[in-house]
Amino acid sequence: MTNQELMQRDLAHIWHPCTQMKDHETIPIIPIKRAKGVYLYDYDGNRYIDAISSWWVNLFGHSNPYINRKIREQLEQVEHLIFAGFTHEQIVVLTERLCSLTSMDKAFYADNGSSAVEVALKMAFHYHKNRGEVRPYFLSLTNSYHGETLGALAVGDVELYKETYREIMIETLQVPVPKDRSEEGALEAVQELERVLEERGEEISAMIVEPLVQCAGYMHMYHPRYLSEAKRLCEEYGVLFIVDEIAVGFGRTGTMFAYEQAGIKPDFICLSKGLTGGYLPLSVVLTTDEVYRAFYCDYLEFKAFLHSHSYTGNATACAAANATLDIFERENVLEENRKKSRYIWERLEPFRELPNVTDIRQRGMIAAIELGGYDISKRIGLQINQKALKMGVFIRPLGNVVYLMPPYIINFEEIDQVIGALFDSISTLKA
Ligand SMILES: *Cc1c(COP(=O)(O)O)cnc(C)c1O
Numbered sequence: 001m002t003n004q005e006l007m008q009r010d011l012a013h014i015w016h017p018c019t020q021m022k023d024h025e026t027i028p029i030i031p032i033k034r035a036k037g038v039y040l041y042d043y044d045g046n047r048y049i050d051a052i053s054s055w056w057v058n059l060f061g062h063s064n065p066y067i068n069r070k071i072r073e074q075l076e077q078v079e080h081l082i083f084a085g086f087t088h089e090q091i092v093v094l095t096e097r098l099c100s101l102t103s104m105d106k107a108f109y110a111d112n113g114s115s116a117v118e119v120a121l122k123m124a125f126h127y128h129k130n131r132g133e134v135r136p137y138f139l140s141l142t143n144s145y146h147g148e149t150l151g152a153l154a155v156g157d158v159e160l161y162k163e164t165y166r167e168i169m170i171e172t173l174q175v176p177v178p179k180d181r182s183e184e185g186a187l188e189a190v191q192e193l194e195r196v197l198e199e200r201g202e203e204i205s206a207m208i209v210e211p212l213v214q215c216a217g218y219m220h221m222y223h224p225r226y227l228s229e230a231k232r233l234c235e236e237y238g239v240l241f242i243v244d245e246i247a248v249g250f251g252r253t254g255t256m257f258a259y260e261q262a263g264i265k266p267d268f269i270c271l272s273k274g275l276t277g278g279y280l281p282l283s284v285v286l287t288t289d290e291v292y293r294a295f296y297c298d299y300l301e302f303k304a305f306l307h308s309h310s311y312t313g314n315a316t317a318c319a320a321a322n323a324t325l326d327i328f329e330r331e332n333v334l335e336e337n338r339k340k341s342r343y344i345w346e347r348l349e350p351f352r353e354l355p356n357v358t359d360i361r362q363r364g365m366i367a368a369i370e371l372g373g374y375d376i377s378k379r380i381g382l383q384i385n386q387k388a389l390k391m392g393v394f395i396r397p398l399g400n401v402v403y404l405m406p407p408y409i410i411n412f413e414e415i416d417q418v419i420g421a422l423f424d425s426i427s428t429l430k431a
Helices: 003-013 021-025 065-077 089-102 113-130 150-155 159-168 183-203 225-236 258-262 289-293 315-330 333-347 349-353 380-390 412-427
Strands: 032-036 039-042 047-050 106-110 137-141 173-175 204-209 240-244 268-271 283-287 357-363 366-371 401-404
Touching (some): 047 412, 065 315, 089 283, 089 315, 106 289, 113 150, 113 204, 113 240, 113 268, 137 183, 150 159, 173 183, 183 204, 183 225, 225 240, 333 366, 349 412, 366 412, 380 412, 401 412
Parallel strands (some): 137 173, 240 268
Antiparallel strands (some): 032 039, 039 047, 106 283, 268 283, 357 366, 366 401
């Protein structure tokens, strides 16, 4: 098929995610013929560096030979089976590895990030109920993002995605996220948390946070001290602590999991995105024996967690996840990433001279440049995206925040190309 033909046939019937489809009257949708490493190749012979890891999922490149092989091998064994009453080798091994990496005890699987958040929320509420306490509220941070299903949206706070559905949201409580990256900022936000817990702690099942970086919330970053203080306060009020590591897990912030930087032990960890190296939909909620035991009893006490998804524990996806963890075990991924993040930080220095740049921030392999002085009607994110594409780089800014979250296999030359394209597109932006 040709480029043109694919574009037309796509737009005839397909409704794309997070897209005003009318934009495609003027902006072409790009059919991709193949992907390899950090590159996406189109039908016209152009290639684009996937500088945001295809929405933050890809870790070790597209069409990674090792992950490909492991998936092919798995297909010869079992592709998928019902996960009630049966189990399989890939998921047993994967669960042991995840529990060992996090010091958690139990794993409940789903097939996407939002579903993992729903599982953690329901499980937290149900935990208290099984112990004779009804705690109808969840607590989350302002500017947070936890997915798009109704429950996940209700604990989220990115207005653009949530506001439309306000009337049908379950009611949740929000406390302010630390306003900046300083420790003082963190401690200031803790005061408000303490106030809310004092007042309503007994009505709250769980607090859910994105540790260190609120990715969809315009890459807002905060100090780890907030997490350690929040966890301590939640414990005091019997409020379970959920870390949503769906975006920041698997090394993005410099440690395997972001919450490690706060030295805490959460009650729930939600993982997805990088879990399969960006190959297949899979998610998991890791929790403790303490939570598990509240559900464990004779059937007729009706305390079981009766939640399921058709593709729970998909064997092919688990094989991709095990292959991804193999790569972490064999290669010095986090150490190599440290060199790359340092390099990115240095290369971002010249951006400070640009009059439209108001902030530059980075944590591990996530770097963000915030631009100021533009009206929303200018759609500068889209302008930058279009300019960068012409220079062979794919980025997708969030409002006025341009960010990089590249696959870990990106090399220094490719980093240069990405940053060059960013510099060109930001410095030539029209007000
Ligand atoms: C992407 C994301 C989700 C939702 O995951 P999906 O697989 O897109 O449903 C939840 N939480 C965070 C922090 C995310 O970045």
